[in-house]
Amino acid sequence: MIKKDKKDATSKTYRGPWAELWHRLKKNRLSMLSLFILAGFMVISIISFIAVETSIGQKIFEGTVFDYQNVVGQNLKRTLEMPSSDHLLGTDSFGRDTLARLVYGARISITIGLSSVFTSVLIGGSIGALVGYVGGRVDNIIMRMMDVFLAIPSILLAIAIVSSLGSALPFLILAIAIPSIPGFARITRAAVMTIREQEFIEAANAIGASNIRIVLKHIIPNSMAPLIIQSTLSIAGAILSTAGLSFIGLGVKPPMSEWGNMLSEGKNFITTDPFFSLITGLTIVVVILSLNILGDGLRDALDPKLKN
Amino acid sequence: MGSYIFKRVLALVPILIGVSFLVFTIMHLSPGDPASLVLGEQATAEQIAQKREEMGLNDPFLVQYGNYVFKYVQGDFGQSYVSNRDVATEILSRFPNTVTLTIASMIIAIGIAIPTGIIAATKQYSITDNVATVLALLGVSMPNFWLGLMLIIGIAVPVQFIPTGGMKVAYTLFGNIKIPTLGSIILPAITLGTGAAGIIMRMTRSSMLEVVRQDYIRTARAKGVSEKVVIRKHALSNALIPIVTVVGLQFGYLLGGAVLTESVFSWPGVGRYMVDSIKTRDMPVVIAGVIFMASVFTIVNLFVDILYAYIDPRIKAEYKKG
Amino acid sequence: MNDTLLDIKDLEVQYVVDGEITRAVNGINLKLKKGEVLGLVGETGAGKTTTALAIMGLIPNPPGKVTKGNINFTNSENMKIDICNVNNKALLDIRGSKISMIFQDPMTSLNPVMSIGDQIKEGVEIHQPEVNAKERAKEMLELVGIPKERFNEYPHQFSGGMKQRIIIAIALACTPELLIADEPTTALDVTIQAQVLDMMKDLKIKFNTAMLMITHDLGVIAKTCDNVAIMYAGEIIEYGTLRDVYKNTQHPYTMGLFNSIPSIDKVEKRLKPIKGLTPDATNLPSGCKFHPRCEFAREACREIAPKEYNLNETHYTKCLKVEGCNEYKESRVIDDE
Numbered sequence: 027m028i029k030k031d032k033k034d035a036t037s038k039t040y041r042g043p044w045a046e047l048w049h050r051l052k053k054n055r056l057s058m059l060s061l062f063i064l065a066g067f068m069v070i071s072i073i074s075f076i077a078v079e080t081s082i083g084q085k086i087f088e089g090t091v092f093d094y095q096n097v098v099g100q101n102l103k104r105t106l107e108m109p110s111s112d113h114l115l116g117t118d119s120f121g122r123d124t125l126a127r128l129v130y131g132a133r134i135s136i137t138i139g140l141s142s143v144f145t146s147v148l149i150g151g152s153i154g155a156l157v158g159y160v161g162g163r164v165d166n167i168i169m170r171m172m173d174v175f176l177a178i179p180s181i182l183l184a185i186a187i188v189s190s191l192g193s194a195l196p197f198l199i200l201a202i203a204i205p206s207i208p209g210f211a212r213i214t215r216a217a218v219m220t221i222r223e224q225e226f227i228e229a230a231n232a233i234g235a236s237n238i239r240i241v242l243k244h245i246i247p248n249s250m251a252p253l254i255i256q257s258t259l260s261i262a263g264a265i266l267s268t269a270g271l272s273f274i275g276l277g278v279k280p281p282m283s284e285w286g287n288m289l290s291e292g293k294n295f296i297t298t299d300p301f302f303s304l305i306t307g308l309t310i311v312v313v314i315l316s317l318n319i320l321g322d323g324l325r326d327a328l329d330p331k332l333k334n
Numbered sequence: 335m336g337s338y339i340f341k342r343v344l345a346l347v348p349i350l351i352g353v354s355f356l357v358f359t360i361m362h363l364s365p366g367d368p369a370s371l372v373l374g375e376q377a378t379a380e381q382i383a384q385k386r387e388e389m390g391l392n393d394p395f396l397v398q399y400g401n402y403v404f405k406y407v408q409g410d411f412g413q414s415y416v417s418n419r420d421v422a423t424e425i426l427s428r429f430p431n432t433v434t435l436t437i438a439s440m441i442i443a444i445g446i447a448i449p450t451g452i453i454a455a456t457k458q459y460s461i462t463d464n465v466a467t468v469l470a471l472l473g474v475s476m477p478n479f480w481l482g483l484m485l486i487i488g489i490a491v492p493v494q495f496i497p498t499g500g501m502k503v504a505y506t507l508f509g510n511i512k513i514p515t516l517g518s519i520i521l522p523a524i525t526l527g528t529g530a531a532g533i534i535m536r537m538t539r540s541s542m543l544e545v546v547r548q549d550y551i552r553t554a555r556a557k558g559v560s561e562k563v564v565i566r567k568h569a570l571s572n573a574l575i576p577i578v579t580v581v582g583l584q585f586g587y588l589l590g591g592a593v594l595t596e597s598v599f600s601w602p603g604v605g606r607y608m609v610d611s612i613k614t615r616d617m618p619v620v621i622a623g624v625i626f627m628a629s630v631f632t633i634v635n636l637f638v639d640i641l642y643a644y645i646d647p648r649i650k651a652e653y654k655k656g
Numbered sequence: 657m658n659d660t661l662l663d664i665k666d667l668e669v670q671y672v673v674d675g676e677i678t679r680a681v682n683g684i685n686l687k688l689k690k691g692e693v694l695g696l697v698g699e700t701g702a703g704k705t706t707t708a709l710a711i712m713g714l715i716p717n718p719p720g721k722v723t724k725g726n727i728n729f730t731n732s733e734n735m736k737i738d739i740c741n742v743n744n745k746a747l748l749d750i751r752g753s754k755i756s757m758i759f760q761d762p763m764t765s766l767n768p769v770m771s772i773g774d775q776i777k778e779g780v781e782i783h784q785p786e787v788n789a790k791e792r793a794k795e796m797l798e799l800v801g802i803p804k805e806r807f808n809e810y811p812h813q814f815s816g817g818m819k820q821r822i823i824i825a826i827a828l829a830c831t832p833e834l835l836i837a838d839e840p841t842t843a844l845d846v847t848i849q850a851q852v853l854d855m856m857k858d859l860k861i862k863f864n865t866a867m868l869m870i871t872h873d874l875g876v877i878a879k880t881c882d883n884v885a886i887m888y889a890g891e892i893i894e895y896g897t898l899r900d901v902y903k904n905t906q907h908p909y910t911m912g913l914f915n916s917i918p919s920i921d922k923v924e925k926r927l928k929p930i931k932g933l934t935p936d937a938t939n940l941p942s943g944c945k946f947h948p949r950c951e952f953a954r955e956a957c958r959e960i961a962p963k964e965y966n967l968n969e970t971h972y973t974k975c976l977k978v979e980g981c982n983e984y985k986e987s988r989v990i991d992d993e
Contacts (some may be wrong), residue, residue: 177350179351182628185593185612190360274593274597297486303483559782647812
């Protein structure tokens with residue numbers, strides 16, 4: 027009979043950790059919808075990139091919402107229009123097509139969001155993995171330095187950086203990345219410290235694996251789960267920060283379109299033409315909401331114990 | 335307890351030094367020359383050179399920093415490049431308005447979030463729970479300046495007694511602290527508090543769900559304690575610890591978020607002053623403003639740490655030992 | 657005179673999680689007289705704690721539910737209540753005053769942010785408002801061997817054994833007629849175990865409390881109980897007086913339990929653990945639930961669920977072999993493939 031029990035246990039299909047994660051995430055309908063929406067924005071951003079930055083793309087997408095001419099081309103005879111067949115979401119105060127500007131803005135927001143989070147994961151993750159693994163005095167000193175960063179509310183730190191260095195794209199990305207570095211450092215450090223104590227690391231040590239090999243092969247793959255969750259939520263935060271900075275004139279500058287500076291523009295005619303601000307803001311809400319739902323879904327899927 | 339508080343206050347010093355050093359360094363990296371900013375475009379090279387000497391800009395970086403901190407702790411935040419006014423006076427006169435706004439939003443956030451979180455947790459998976467959870471997520475996902483704009487067109491424009499911006503003073507206390515009218519603070523406070531409400535609600539819900547599964551809750555039920563009292567007396571007092579942490583952290587976000595909200599509603603606080611100063615590249619205001627707000631945030635976090643001891647006897651015991 | 661305190665009839669409890677039904681308790685019958693100590697023995701997952709929670713009316717719902725049966729409680733004023741069919745108000749009145757429970761893990765069973773004195777007096781305040789709760793709580797503390805001066809201290813200031821004493825003080829503060837002790841000593845050091853057990857015995861005699869002692873430790877049962885019920889996969893498979901079950905063991909599972917513990921008398925003998933694992937309560941075996949692990953199992957055991965078979969007035973078991981029924985005798989031994 028014991029034999030039979032064993033057979034039952036193995037008859038359940040075994041999946042790798044990523045396949046298992048995907049399997050669990052698939053059951054969460056809201057998360058899948060969010061993923062679908064985000065994939066849509068991703069595709070739009072890529073098309074926008076091709077349409078603006080490549081010569082073939084410029085030809086193919088000429089005259090469409092992806093055409094850069096529609097993003098910046100003014101038409102002062104047709105300002106602040108409501109949606110029509112020419113302009114599906116109407117026009118802004120310079121007669122530019124709102125949809126075209128939102129599409130271009132999506133590309134900017136997603137670029138800044140992804141690259142700033144990538145930067146902070148890379149820097150924060152490395153710092154955390156290093157100090158978590160080395161421990162001792164290095165750990166102490168570096169984590170105290172991280173506390174200093176955490177003591178400044180992130181939007182204020184970003185404001186300080188951009189107002190000093192200017193808002194060229196690399197600086198903007200840096201300004202948004204730096205405040206979230208300590209968070210990633212802490213998460214990785216905690217993960218590394220728990221993993222370090224576990225037996226399979228000792229086993230790897232015992233068979234003579236080098237430190238770097240242990241970090242690359244064992245510790246990094248095992249700290250992925252909390253990092254992925256935090257990254258998803260951080261992208262949302264980064265997009266919000268970018269919009270916030272642009273709103274107060276510190277981020278992406280007109281005539282380039284970005285959701286925050288569109289809202290800043292919309293503020294000037296908010297009482298007479300609220301539709302423009304409404305639709306711009308809703309776009310941001312949809313993206314951020316999707317990211318947050320996906321983040322929650324990932325957390326539940328990665329650690330079912332936390333779900334209650 | 336007293337010695338613990340003293341130790342914690344002492345531990346603030348290196349953090350505050352670190353913050354000021356960091357901000358000062360960032361600002362120092364600015365490519366612009368403050369001397370020419372102060373003097374304007376017509377200034378001659380000699381005038382600029384003289385001004386540089388006067389402002390101490392030729393000193394080594396650390397000396398400049400040392401001088402700055404030395405003056406800062408004495409309450410001298412420098413002079414505005416634009417208006418030539420004393421930055422400390424300008425910031426301190428606006429600070430009460432920012433505090434009023436922050437506290438008002440926190441009251442709204444806590445007032446909505448904690449009861450909703452408790453109800454959602456006690457009725458897990460009910461319609462109430464689902465609606466509350468979705469609303470909380472929506473609150474977290476909204477850019478607060480956009481919510482502000484929407485409230486202006488949705489409420490301030492149609493409703494007579496609610497202004498679209500600015501602060502109407504109802505009373506003045508101690509000559510400096512202005513208490514605004516309810517009408518003028520309500521929209522900025524909602525705008526600023528919504529995000530915090532979402533986060534606090536989510537924390538309350540998950541913390542309560544965690545606590546009600548604990549063995550000591552079962553012990554309380556086994557005594558014949560009614561469900562209401564179990565939740566209010568046993569569960570909430572334990573769930574409060576992580577909630578207090580989040581509330582403390584949210585104070586920081588509110589101080590940061592105030593920068594945007596104050597801009598939307600033309601609220602005369604430190605945040606709007608800073609935004610205006612950034613536009614004119616008025617560096618002394620930006621540096622002093624960021625350091626000032628970060629210091630306030632750090633001190634708030636200290637209060638939160640001390641508050642723990644009153645909620646959790648285990649932490650109090652640790653404090654006594656340490 | 658009717659001296660039955662607790663009468664459980666055909667009790668079934670199920671948990672439903674993600675559409676999967678866990679059958680924790682499957683039709684148990686139990687009687688407990690006033691002042692009696694009944695031991696409930698079984699492995700982890702046999703449904704002991706679920707039975708206890710059902711008696712307290714504390715099955716967490718959802719996911720749990722009493723799907724069948726009654727739990728009749730008759731108190732000293734001859735008031736009869738079926739705990740499975742009673743309103744919430746009446747349940748609250750019984751809990752902590754007539755029936756109390758001591759939980760398994762003293763480390764987590766006390767509220768960490770409330771002083772122990774307040775925790776002891778809380779039940780008294782609810783059920784006996786006429787009594788000076790603080791005085792009673794202090795008396796209880798002294799009774800369980802903790803100086804009453806420590807009334808205002810918090811749980812983290814006490815050791816595990818002390819915490820369990822406090823929990824006992826909470827449970828006995830209103831002098832209940834039935835005390836359910838769910839593995840009261842499992843989490844404690846061996847030396848402390850003996851102290852706590854002795855104390856419980858003394859208090860039981862002092863208050864004449866009936867007790868349901870849940871444990872997997874046969875030694876604890878031998879030391880404290882009048883009667884014993886052996887539980888397996890949500891059923892009681894053997895029941896009798898301490899003597900019946902210990903000296904005249906019948907069910908193969910009970911025998912297995914005794915063979916799994918070392919005995920000083922029989923040094924030469926090797927321990928004989930029961931093979932296999934406790935069955936998965938979401939997928940219980942057919943027939944006799946013990947048959948997959950039973951060395952005497954025959955094909956009949958797979959088909960027929962054994963009924964209670966009385967060996968004498970106090971002793972019954974659920975086993976086809978003991979019953980000696982024809983179906984068992986005629987069927988073949990199960991081939992392991």
